[in-house]
Amino acid sequence: MIICSCANINDRKVKQALACGARTLSDVQAELGVAMGCGSCRDAVQDEISRHYGGAAGVAPAYSGELAPSV
Template sequence: MYVCICNAITDRDIRRAAADGADNLYALQSRLGVAAGCGSCADHAREILREGHAKQPARPPTLYVPVPA
């Protein structure tokens, strides 16, 4: 479904950007141009972004293990 009519951005585009690391509306604007025209899609884009992050599995913590020289 189209979310941003001004720039022809779909919900799938936003979910893909979320999976690639976009974590806020500013990041979406930089990557996709969403909400850069009239701005009426900003709230819906944020909602889809939140949904995308909620569905992503948590990343395991990165551990630092020193290696003896």
């Protein structure tokens, strides 16, 4: 599925960049050029990063369990 229309980048390329060590949106932008045109793919790229790293891109949660704030 195409994630970034401006750069013609699909989800497989984003996943490959993450598998090769990209950890942040800035890393993926530098490697693939995503989210540098119109920016409409920014959330989709962030979602892929979160899925790959199981949460916020490589950042340990500040709270856990019952102490987590409700949103």
